[in-house]
Amino acid sequence: MNNTTSSAPEACDLIIRADVVVTQDDARSVITNAGIAILDGLVVEVGEYAAIEAAFEPTSRLDLAGKMLMPGLVNGHTHLPMTLFRGYADDLPLMEWLEDHIWPVEFQLTDDMLTIGAQIGCAELIRTGCTSFLNGYFHEAVTGDTASACGLRAVLGEGFFHFPSPHFPTAEDCWSTIRNLKSRYDSNPLIRTAVTPHAAFTVAPDELVASFELATELDVPWQIHLAESTAETAICMEKYGQRPIPLLHAYGLLTDKTTLHHCVDVTDEEIALLADTKVNVVHNPGSNLKLCSGLSPVQKMLDAGVTVGLGTDGASSNNQLNMFRDMALAALIGKVRHNDASAVNAQAALDMATRGSAKCLGWPELGRIEKGYPADIIALDLSYPNLMPVYNHVSHAVYGATGMEVCMTMVGGEILYLYEDFKTLDVKALRGEALRASKWILSTAKK
Amino acid sequence: MNNTTSSAPEACDLIIRADVVVTQDDARSVITNAGIAILDGLVVEVGEYAAIEAAFEPTSRLDLAGKMLMPGLVNGHTHLPMTLFRGYADDLPLMEWLEDHIWPVEFQLTDDMLTIGAQIGCAELIRTGCTSFLNGYFHEAVTGDTASACGLRAVLGEGFFHFPSPHFPTAEDCWSTIRNLKSRYDSNPLIRTAVTPHAAFTVAPDELVASFELATELDVPWQIHLAESTAETAICMEKYGQRPIPLLHAYGLLTDKTTLHHCVDVTDEEIALLADTKVNVVHNPGSNLKLCSGLSPVQKMLDAGVTVGLGTDGASSNNQLNMFRDMALAALIGKVRHNDASAVNAQAALDMATRGSAKCLGWPELGRIEKGYPADIIALDLSYPNLMPVYNHVSHAVYGATGMEVCMTMVGGEILYLYEDFKTLDVKALRGEALRASKWILSTAKK
Numbered sequence: 001m002n003n004t005t006s007s008a009p010e011a012c013d014l015i016i017r018a019d020v021v022v023t024q025d026d027a028r029s030v031i032t033n034a035g036i037a038i039l040d041g042l043v044v045e046v047g048e049y050a051a052i053e054a055a056f057e058p059t060s061r062l063d064l065a066g067k068m069l070m071p072g073l074v075n076g077h078t079h080l081p082m083t084l085f086r087g088y089a090d091d092l093p094l095m096e097w098l099e100d101h102i103w104p105v106e107f108q109l110t111d112d113m114l115t116i117g118a119q120i121g122c123a124e125l126i127r128t129g130c131t132s133f134l135n136g137y138f139h140e141a142v143t144g145d146t147a148s149a150c151g152l153r154a155v156l157g158e159g160f161f162h163f164p165s166p167h168f169p170t171a172e173d174c175w176s177t178i179r180n181l182k183s184r185y186d187s188n189p190l191i192r193t194a195v196t197p198h199a200a201f202t203v204a205p206d207e208l209v210a211s212f213e214l215a216t217e218l219d220v221p222w223q224i225h226l227a228e229s230t231a232e233t234a235i236c237m238e239k240y241g242q243r244p245i246p247l248l249h250a251y252g253l254l255t256d257k258t259t260l261h262h263c264v265d266v267t268d269e270e271i272a273l274l275a276d277t278k279v280n281v282v283h284n285p286g287s288n289l290k291l292c293s294g295l296s297p298v299q300k301m302l303d304a305g306v307t308v309g310l311g312t313d314g315a316s317s318n319n320q321l322n323m324f325r326d327m328a329l330a331a332l333i334g335k336v337r338h339n340d341a342s343a344v345n346a347q348a349a350l351d352m353a354t355r356g357s358a359k360c361l362g363w364p365e366l367g368r369i370e371k372g373y374p375a376d377i378i379a380l381d382l383s384y385p386n387l388m389p390v391y392n393h394v395s396h397a398v399y400g401a402t403g404m405e406v407c408m409t410m411v412g413g414e415i416l417y418l419y420e421d422f423k424t425l426d427v428k429a430l431r432g433e434a435l436r437a438s439k440w441i442l443s444t445a446k447k
Numbered sequence: 448m449n450n451t452t453s454s455a456p457e458a459c460d461l462i463i464r465a466d467v468v469v470t471q472d473d474a475r476s477v478i479t480n481a482g483i484a485i486l487d488g489l490v491v492e493v494g495e496y497a498a499i500e501a502a503f504e505p506t507s508r509l510d511l512a513g514k515m516l517m518p519g520l521v522n523g524h525t526h527l528p529m530t531l532f533r534g535y536a537d538d539l540p541l542m543e544w545l546e547d548h549i550w551p552v553e554f555q556l557t558d559d560m561l562t563i564g565a566q567i568g569c570a571e572l573i574r575t576g577c578t579s580f581l582n583g584y585f586h587e588a589v590t591g592d593t594a595s596a597c598g599l600r601a602v603l604g605e606g607f608f609h610f611p612s613p614h615f616p617t618a619e620d621c622w623s624t625i626r627n628l629k630s631r632y633d634s635n636p637l638i639r640t641a642v643t644p645h646a647a648f649t650v651a652p653d654e655l656v657a658s659f660e661l662a663t664e665l666d667v668p669w670q671i672h673l674a675e676s677t678a679e680t681a682i683c684m685e686k687y688g689q690r691p692i693p694l695l696h697a698y699g700l701l702t703d704k705t706t707l708h709h710c711v712d713v714t715d716e717e718i719a720l721l722a723d724t725k726v727n728v729v730h731n732p733g734s735n736l737k738l739c740s741g742l743s744p745v746q747k748m749l750d751a752g753v754t755v756g757l758g759t760d761g762a763s764s765n766n767q768l769n770m771f772r773d774m775a776l777a778a779l780i781g782k783v784r785h786n787d788a789s790a791v792n793a794q795a796a797l798d799m800a801t802r803g804s805a806k807c808l809g810w811p812e813l814g815r816i817e818k819g820y821p822a823d824i825i826a827l828d829l830s831y832p833n834l835m836p837v838y839n840h841v842s843h844a845v846y847g848a849t850g851m852e853v854c855m856t857m858v859g860g861e862i863l864y865l866y867e868d869f870k871t872l873d874v875k876a877l878r879g880e881a882l883r884a885s886k887w888i889l890s891t892a893k894k
Contacts, residue, residue, distance in 0.1 A: 066878075083835065087842035091778075093788040123832035289779035290846070292788035319846035320833050325775075331538075332736035333780065341540040341739035383878055385570035386767050388530065389885035395534035399737070399766035404851030431513075431830055438836035 009057040012039040013413060017049050018064040018379060022393050024071050024354045024368040028347065030393055036069065038375045041189075041412035046369055062415075064379050067407060068393055070350075072131025072376035073323035074357035074367050076282035077261045077311025079137045080147075080154075081109070081117030083124065084437050085316035094229055094291040102316060105445050107166045111142050116430075116437040118146035121321055123427050125152060128322040128403035129378035131411045134223065134259070134282070134311070134361045136196045138167055140181055144191045150424045151416045153376070155361050156181055157196030157223055160211075162204050171207060175214050182218055189412070192363070194221040194259070199228075200244045201235040209251050221259055221280075221362035224248075227270075228262035229293040245270040254279045259360045261311065262287075263301070264294040271297065275304040280360040283352060285329035286320070287313030295337035298330065298352075299344050309357030310349070324403030327353045331398050346398040379408035456504040459486040460860060464496050465511040465826060469840050471518050471801045471815040475794065477840055483516065485822045488636075488859035493816055509862075511826050511855065515840055517797075519578025519823035519858065520770035521804035521814050523729035524708045524758025526584045527594075527601075528556070528564030530571065531884050532763035541676055541738040549763060552892050554613045558589050563877075563884045565593035568768055570874050572599060575769040575850035576825035578858045581670065581706070581729070581758070581808045583643045585614055587628055591638045597871045598863045600823070602808050603628055604643030604670055607658075609651050618654060622661050629665055636859070639810070641668040641706075646675075647691045648682040656698050659705075668706055668809035671695075674717075675709035676740040692717040701726045706807045708758065709734075710748070711741040718744065722751040727807040730799060732776035733767070734760030742784040745777065745799075746791050756804030757796070771850030774800045778845050793845040826855035 014037070021034040023046060035052030037045040045052055082102075089101035109117075114137075121143075125133060132153035135143050140156040147154035158181055160167065160174045168174040178195060185191035195215035197203040203211075208224075215222035227233065227244045236244045245266060248254055254277035263274070263281045274281060283298050301308050310330055312321045327349045334344025354367035365373050380387070380397070384405045387396050409417040416424050461484070468481040470493060482499030484492040492499055529549075536548035556564075561584075568590075572580060579600035582590050587603040594601035605628055607614065607621045615621040625642060632638035642662035644650040650658075655671075662669035674680065674691045683691045692713060695701055701724035710721070710728045721728060730745050748755050757777055759768045774796045781791025801814035812820050827834070827844070831852045834843050856864040863871050 083832075086833075086836065087839045087847055090839070090842050090846060091782075091789045091792040097788075120832050120835045123835075127832055286779065289783055290788070292782040292786065292790075295783060315833075319842065320849070322833065322849065325772075325849070328772075329776075329779070332733065332776070333783075335538075335739040336736055336742060336780075339739065341544075341737070342538045343739075345538040383874070385530075385567050385574055385874060385877065386533075386762075386769065388567045388570075388878060389533065389881035391885060391889075392534045392537070395537050395766065399537060400534055402767070402769065402772070402849040402851050404849050427830070427832060430832065431835060434836035438838060442838075 009055055012037040012044055012056045012058045014038040014060050014062060015052055015056060015058040016062045016064060016069065018067045018069045019382065020068045020393055021046060021369055022068065022070040022397065023370060024350065025370045034069065036369065036377065038413045041375055043369055043371055043373055043375050045371055064408065066382055067379040068382055069369065069377055069379050070397060071354045071367050071369050072378050072409065072411065073129050073353045074309065074361060075125065075130045075133035075311055075321065075323055076309030076357035076360040077284055077313055078133050078135055078321060079314035080121035080133065080135050080143050081114045081137055082314030082316045083120040083321070084113060084117035084441060086319045088316060088441065094293060095231060097291060105441055108444055111139055113437055113440055114139050114142040115146060116433045118143045119425060119430055120434060121315065122146055122150040122152055123422065123425050123430060124321045126150065126409045126417045126422065127406065128324060129406035129409055130321070130323045131376040131378070131409060132361060132363065132366055134194065136223065141184060144181070144185055148188055148190050151411050151414050153190045153411060155192045155194050155221065155363065157194045159196050159198050161198050161202045163207065171210060178214065182220065192220065193218065194223050194362070197224050199225040199232065200247055201232055201239060205251055208253060212253050215257065221257055223259040223261065225262055226260040227265045230265050233265050245273060249273055249277065257362070262293065262296070264288050264296045266297065268300070271300055271304050271306065274301065274306045280307045280309065282309045282311045282357070282360050283330055284311045284313045285333055286318040286326050289329070289333065290317050295333055297337060298334050299338045302348060307356055307359045308352050309360035310352040311357070322403040323353050324401050327398045346395045349398045350394055375410060375413040377410045378406050380405040381407040456502055459484040459491055459503045459505050461485040461507050461509060462499055462503060462505040463509045463511060463516065465514045465516045466829065467515045467840055468493060468816055469515065469517040469844065470817060471797065472817045481516065483816065483824065485860045488822055490816055490818055490820055490822050492818055513829055514826040514854065515829055516816065516824055516826050517844060518801045518814050518816050519825050519856065520576050520800045521756065521808060522572065522577045522580035522758055522768065522770055523756035523804035523807040524731055524760055525580050525582055525768060526761035527568035527580070527582050527590050528561045528584055529761030529763045530567040530768070531560060531564035531888060533766050535763060535888065541740060542678060544738060544764070552888055555891055558586055560884055560887055561586050561589040562593060563880045565590045566872060566877055567881055568762065569593055569597040569599055570869065570872050570877060571768045573597065573856045573864045573869065574853065575771060576853035576856055577768070577770050578823040578825065578856060579808060579810065579813055581641065583670065588631060591628070591632055595635055595637050598858050598861050600637045600858060602639045602641050602668065602810065604641045606643050606645055608645050608649045610654065618657060625661065629667065639667065640665065641670050641809070644671050646672040646679065647694055648679055648686060652698055655700060659700050662704065668704055670706040670708065672709055673707040674712045677712050680712050692720060696720055696724065704809070709740065709743070711735050711743045713744065715747070718747055718751050718753065721748065721753045727754045727756065729756045729758045729804070729807050730777055731758045731760040732780055733765040733773050736776070736780065737764050742780055744784060745781050746785045749795060754803060754806045755799050756807035757799040758804070769850040770800050771848050774845045793842045796845045797841055822857060822860040824857045825853050827852040828854040
């Protein structure tokens with residue numbers, strides 16, 4: 001920033017003033033008495049407030065005195081409409097939970113129901129400071145349209161199983177759905193697409209390979225649940241004689257366009273392979289605990305140079321879509337997993353939830369507050385007693401905050417939430433819709 | 448309740464109306480369209496709202512439509528003024544954290560500083576729905592006076608180490624401080640006392656025995672940190688040739704008046720001993736994770752019939768005093784600890800945080816909403832998106848809530864917090880005080 005000349009200030013849309021900005025730039029700068037200038041949805045400058053005021057002439061100002069700004073969190077793995085199943089079937093292992101409770105109902109979900117689920121999910125993401133997410137579910141246009149209407153960034157993953165499946169009689173039906181999904185949002189700056197096979201044990205190897213070719217053709221990320229539990233490993237060993245990670249590697253599917261969700265049951269050799277292939281991994285601590293999948297060796301992956309993001313997974317296995325909670329979980333269980341109280345420290349957890357996840361979405365410009373990058377910004381209200389006193393803002397973001405201290409959520413310079421006011425959603429009306437959805441699900445489950 | 452006659456309604460102080468009450472009574476009743484009648488700080492009736500209205504004539508009413516009521520949570524283990532060290536030294540193992548960072552400063556804390564720490568702690572407890580706590584620290588009259596002024600229930604534990612110590616030249620100095628502490632609050636219904644040796648490896652066996660005799664004489668609980676880590680076990684083995692739990696048992700210190708904090712490194716035989724002796728155990732999942740102490744075998748203890756409560760520990764090793772977060776942590780890590788997704792289910796976690804902790808405080812009337820019991824009640828606002836939809840209120844309390852959904856906190860019929868309004872604390876002023884305290888601590892640490 002040129003703040004030594006007396007040239008006329010540049011025009012910008014907005015200047016935000018706050019006590020502090022945790023930038024998550026390359027140097028992990030933390031700026032006090034800070035200002036951010038925003039133009040056309042991008043940060044045009046971040047620095048000391050006085051310098052920003054001197055250099056820019058904004059159309060409007062937002063004074064967030066007493067607040068701390070940080071990048072909007074990036075949710076690397078979720079199934080947004082599954083908020084419909086929040087608290088519907090708790091305290092069960094992965095396969096029993098899926099086969100006996102979730103799958104029988106979810107295959108029957110209507111677009112009407114999916115919309116309610118996606119809206120609840122968007123409301124929760126906005127409320128807890130998450131500004132973008134990598135999704136995987138069915139009828140993804142519902143989630144895309146809902147996220148777009150709410151002003152959130154989403155990467156949509158139309159999930160599929162071995163063909164024929166309830167949703168897709170043939171592979172071509174699935175591929176054309178994905179092509180259509182991508183076309184639908186080609187001119188929408190908020191919404192992107194990813195190719196999304198469910199898992200290595202539910203999609204055949206030739207289908208995995210064909211789907212990866214589609215991702216390459218469309219130039220979009222390819223994502224899959226992988227190595228989530230020892231049970232999954234056992235199935236892969238029985239079916240294919242290989243553990244999940246070597247299995248995918250044998251088919252050439254571990255690449256820098258690949259995002260693997262979970263990676264709990266991984267060996268040291270497999271971690272080296274993940275690093276060598278520059279694959280992206282999303283850690284889901286809340287879900288891995290709740291479904292008893294295990295503790296992922298996250299610090300080992302980070303030490304090996306693997307890109308690791310953070311996700312909440314769906315609300316039925318967490319039960320929150322609150323990235324603040326999963327940051328804390330990642331840091332807390334990381335220590336016990338590695339028998340080292342310094343493992344997965346606060347900065348590492350915040351890095352996962354911002355820059356790491358951004359790479360997992362194939363959207364590496366997200367997850368930082370920096371000149372030239374998208375203005376996806378959140379504010380935390382430091383007047384909450386659980387954020388007093390302040391020694392270290394990163395520690396407070398990871399260990400001190402619940403997520404509800406978020407008082408402002410902005411995507412691409414647009415304010416989606418400010419002081420209890422949801423700008424793009426009618427959350428009051430949503431409660432009635434949620435009640436209608438829960439009744440529908442209970443009656444559908446009985447059939 | 449007699450609701451079949453047409454007799455004149457009884458007078459009461461207050462009727463609360465809410466969508467639902469999770470009572471935590473013996474049957475774990477959950478009442479919808481509920482009402483609670485309160486008189487002289489006690490619940491005089493809880494039931495369907497219409498029946499409550501018919502039977503009672505209140506002085507005032509509180510309509511909490513759209514809210515869920517539950518008992519105020521009971522924090523079984525904390526060091527309240529340690530909020531002063533929140534985020535001050537993270538990502539370190541127990542002994543390094545204590546010896547290099549906490550102890551050098553905390554021995555110098557003045558009553559002025561302790562008051563600020565206790566006030567921040569009380570504000571956080573009230574905000575996150577905790578209505579009573581078992582404390583352990585120095586200058587406990589500060590915490591007692593602060594809690595009493597805030598309207599919270601506290602059991603005060605004046606902590607001590609092997610004599611002579613920085614606070615107490617002799618055992619008699621310590622015992623007289625504890626006697627004075629008890630006398631100070633003899634007529635205060637909110638504040639009680641416990642005898643509180645720090646740990647089996649920092650207090651000599653004869654001092655432990657003498658302190659237990661004092662507790663017996665005063666008829667108050669006796670609490671101690673025990674079996675927190677394998678490092679502690681190793682010290683006990685070297686010093687006394689016994690593991691911590693058998694060591695205490697050999698001295699006759701495992702009784703139903705005894706409360707043990709942590710119990711992470713315990714064997715199956717020791718769990719049987721904990722059950723046989725009817726000792727009370729407080730589980731501290733957040734602290735045990737952050738300090739890398741390990742995962743306590745909580746479900747094994749519950750199965751053996753051990754009384755288990757839940758605590759946050761101090762804010763410097765958690766970093767929150769938020770019982771909702773520790774409920775979720777207890778349930779989530781309990782599954783991985785026992786390799787069973789049904790372990791430490793939502794009801795078990797809520798039981799620990801209410802009825803279990805109440806026994807650990809030696810105050811078993813707390814932790815339930817029931818006729819004749821203290822009116823320590825909190826309300827959760829169900830309009831938060833993370834609590835939509837609703838299938839199971841207990842699941843939402845444990846897995847869905849962050850704690851910030853609390854919109855009303857009441858102790859003994861007195862409202863301490865209602866819709867962002869702290870009735871007994873000036874939280875705005877507290878932020879300036881917190882800043883003053885952090886500066887004092889940083890300058891003291893440098894000396």
